[in-house]
Amino acid sequence: MENRHAKVLLHLAGPTIGSDVRGIVRGLAALAGVARVAPGARVARLLFIDYDPTVIGERTLLAFARREWTATRLVGV
Numbered sequence: 001m002e003n004r005h006a007k008v009l010l011h012l013a014g015p016t017i018g019s020d021v022r023g024i025v026r027g028l029a030a031l032a033g034v035a036r037v038a039p040g041a042r043v044a045r046l047l048f049i050d051y052d053p054t055v056i057g058e059r060t061l062l063a064f065a066r067r068e069w070t071a072t073r074l075v076g077v
Contacts, residue, residue, distance in 0.1 A: 005035050005050040008058045009076040012045040012069045021045060024068050031056060031064065046075070 012021060021044055028047070029037045033055025040046035049061060058074065065072040 004052075006053045006058075007076075008049045008051065008061060008074065010047040010049065010062065010065055011073045011075045012047065012065070012071065013073050014071040020068075024065055027068065028061060028064060031061070034061070 012024070021039060025037050025039060025047065028034055028049060033052040035050040035052065036048075037050075038048045040048065047065070051058075051061065062072060062074050
């Protein structure tokens with residue numbers, strides 16, 4: 001059976017006191033259905049996420065990131 005992953009791009013906008021990009025990356029990567037979370041090469045606050053849409057949705061990913069970094073925005077799907 002072929003496993004297809006969807007991709008989403010999140011931007012952690014604006015400075016947020018006490019927020020840690022690495023912590024958000026680790027937290028997102030631990031969610032069921034998330035295959036990979038990678039910060040951007042040039043901009044660490046861009047997160048490229050590969051996930052299984054049958055297990056988790058983009059809104060759930062966005063909501064999780066917003067708990068730690070309130071100015072998170074969905075940039076691309």
